[in-house]
Amino acid sequence: MGYQINKTKMNTLFTDLLENYTIYAPKRFVGGGTFADTDCIRYGEISTLEEIEFSEKSDYSFKEVLLPISETLFYFTEAVIKESDPPPKEAIVFLRSCDLHSLNRLDTIYLKNGPVDPYYKRLRDHTHFILMGCENTFENCFCVSMGTNLSTNYDAYIKVTAEDVLIDSHWNLLDQALANSQPFTVVPDSVSINKISVEIPESIPQSVFDSTLWDDYTTRCIACGRCNFVCPTCTCFTMQDLFYSDNGKAGERRRVWASCQVDGYTDVAGGHAFRENKGQRMRFKVMHKISDYKKRFDTQMCTGCGRCDDICPEYISFSNCINKVNALVKEENR
Amino acid sequence: MTTTNPYTPFLSEIKEVIKHTDIEYTFRMTFSGDAKPGQFFEVSLPKFGEAPISISGIAEDTVDLTIRRVGKVTDEIFENYVGDSLFLRGPYGNGFSIDNYIDKEIILIAGGTGLSPVKGIADYFSAHPKETKGFTLVAGFKSPNDVLFKADFEKWKKNLNVILTVDTPIDGYCGKSGMVTEYISSIPVKNIDDAIGIVVGPPMMMKCTIDELLKKGFKEANIWISQERKMCCGIGKCGHCKIDDTYICLDGPVFNYTKGKFLKD
Ligand SMILES: Cc1cc2nc3c(=O)[nH]c(=O)nc-3n(C[C@H](O)[C@H](O)[C@H](O)COP(=O)(O)OP(=O)(O)OC[C@H]3O[C@@H](n4cnc5c(N)ncnc54)[C@H](O)[C@@H]3O)c2cc1C
Ligand code: SF4
Ligand code: SF4
Numbered sequence A: 001m002g003y004q005i006n007k008t009k010m011n012t013l014f015t016d017l018l019e020n021y022t023i024y025a026p027k028r029f030v031g032g033g034t035f036a037d038t039d040c041i042r043y044g045e046i047s048t049l050e051e052i053e054f055s056e057k058s059d060y061s062f063k064e065v066l067l068p069i070s071e072t073l074f075y076f077t078e079a080v081i082k083e084s085d086p087p088p089k090e091a092i093v094f095l096r097s098c099d100l101h102s103l104n105r106l107d108t109i110y111l112k113n114g115p116v117d118p119y120y121k122r123l124r125d126h127t128h129f130i131l132m133g134c135e136n137t138f139e140n141c142f143c144v145s146m147g148t149n150l151s152t153n154y155d156a157y158i159k160v161t162a163e164d165v166l167i168d169s170h171w172n173l174l175d176q177a178l179a180n181s182q183p184f185t186v187v188p189d190s191v192s193i194n195k196i197s198v199e200i201p202e203s204i205p206q207s208v209f210d211s212t213l214w215d216d217y218t219t220r221c222i223a224c225g226r227c228n229f230v231c232p233t234c235t236c237f238t239m240q241d242l243f244y245s246d247n248g249k250a251g252e253r254r255r256v257w258a259s260c261q262v263d264g265y266t267d268v269a270g271g272h273a274f275r276e277n278k279g280q281r282m283r284f285k286v287m288h289k290i291s292d293y294k295k296r297f298d299t300q301m302c303t304g305c306g307r308c309d310d311i312c313p314e315y316i317s318f319s320n321c322i323n324k325v326n327a328l329v330k331e332e333n334r
Numbered sequence B: 001m002t003t004t005n006p007y008t009p010f011l012s013e014i015k016e017v018i019k020h021t022d023i024e025y026t027f028r029m030t031f032s033g034d035a036k037p038g039q040f041f042e043v044s045l046p047k048f049g050e051a052p053i054s055i056s057g058i059a060e061d062t063v064d065l066t067i068r069r070v071g072k073v074t075d076e077i078f079e080n081y082v083g084d085s086l087f088l089r090g091p092y093g094n095g096f097s098i099d100n101y102i103d104k105e106i107i108l109i110a111g112g113t114g115l116s117p118v119k120g121i122a123d124y125f126s127a128h129p130k131e132t133k134g135f136t137l138v139a140g141f142k143s144p145n146d147v148l149f150k151a152d153f154e155k156w157k158k159n160l161n162v163i164l165t166v167d168t169p170i171d172g173y174c175g176k177s178g179m180v181t182e183y184i185s186s187i188p189v190k191n192i193d194d195a196i197g198i199v200v201g202p203p204m205m206m207k208c209t210i211d212e213l214l215k216k217g218f219k220e221a222n223i224w225i226s227q228e229r230k231m232c233c234g235i236g237k238c239g240h241c242k243i244d245d246t247y248i249c250l251d252g253p254v255f256n257y258t259k260g261k262f263l264k265d
């Protein structure tokens, strides 16, 4: 159902929802950006409409709601291992279309590749997704090429206009709360053109792996891992145990975000590491996003959000790299 | 939690400790589920961490884990094991299927700790010598002081053709020396089209050994390898073990060479 309500009513609805839900949305953190004099837009808890940053793309994605940067799996005391508790409240997350598509990539790894991950599932099963529209493309986005510019599987779509709030609800709870409101036809804003487009080759021959194309990244990439941390479809983590300094007998086991671009990702016993060269790490990441994942799961992994390009301190462009790979494959096939 | 938690380790008692070298011990652990050679457990000491360790021996209600002391978790295991227990979860991975090797000629080539994941295969054919048409084990270690499973070698020698070699001999050592690859060409094989090669060890050793087997006439489809990669979860989530579209922890670590040769880091 579609509705048109005023902002006060929306904020009252938020207040009601906050009893049982934590609401996460992109927020502006002034001066917190990667580059000088820039703000950082990242996810945080909100309680009013005004706190949500609708006008710009978030630097970080929604994924930290389902995959916290550091997540405690177990607490240890001397004799017992105790599973961590799930959060007390359910969650509501505001996100854009590309990110809603990214959710499917997270689900694939955490619910389908091997056994179900119970820590992911307990958050996922209790999270509701609210679509934010895109009136225009942002910088570096290529969602149209990736087919992620449109979404229908949201719990609700919310758009804020100068005077009102427009809602398209697929969620009973909202329909009930808005039963007395003005019905209204609401169609989510979406883009149909981006400034950037990519073409992904159908199949990538072995020769691309050995191409000198990757050498450029060996010198440019500083292995900071930001491209992975901002990516809504990157899912890697490392296990970490620790003991509390004030009580050595107790501690916990956590998982923390990991990056395939950062040193140590592949280290094995005897000091051997695979892909020590940063160009080869770039090759590994790009191939995963546009080829390996698709071979295994039948959908592209990358959803074209462009955040990796936005954040890279060395101005390395992922979309540009995809197009370079495509040109190389075309040349080889000629 | 409603779903069973695959990350929850269980307590396993250390029944026996066999010391091979100063830094390599076999821990015989209570375990009564199914297990195959080449599979692995995530072994942990809460507050120190987890480490993937291959199954190096299988009995009715125990599994052997041969651990090399190299860092945080393994140091702690060596220092605090006395009369104690360890936490395990697993077994993970596909492991070697003995069925693929029955009634064939087999050459098993292992380098260093690479012997652990294939030791169960040697144990099996040593106990069932009639189920193979000829079994040669070629095991290489850095020096005589690094040789693992000495007691097992004595046992295997009775029923299997065993070539034990070290890279660098020391004074007083009178066994074979040189790389494992030097011995492959001289091993007699009656039916090369059907002979099985199994290779596990450090990346360089595996590459050279496979080249040698192929040169000898082994079919790619008859060569089996086990890949070691960094692993944090063992269940297809953490991503560290991924190569191409393959998750070593789920699809491996054992691969037929026809697939294994395409795995590019
Ligand atoms: C499938 C598999 C089977 C293995 N089987 C055995 C075995 O039978 N016996 C044995 O002694 N070792 C085995 N290993 C290696 C063993 O897991 C590592 O030596 C162990 O994790 C090191 O842990 P640590 O905390 O003691 O060392 P750390 O302090 O973490 O590091 C010491 C060294 O170990 C490496 N390392 C750390 N974590 C891992 C990891 N998850 N996987 C691989 N290397 C790592 C580091 O790069 C470093 O070189 C196996 C590894 C894999 C992936
Ligand atoms: S590509 Fe850029 S963001 Fe990614 S690791 Fe390299 S320097 Fe960092
Ligand atoms: S690879 Fe880059 S563009 Fe693709 S989903 Fe990840 S951050 Fe977005």
Ligand code: FES
Pocket (backbone or CB within 6 Å): B230, B231, B232, B233, B234, B235, B236, B237, B238, B239, B240, B241, B242, B247, B248, B249, B250
């Ligand atoms: S070990 Fe974590 S995905 Fe394979």
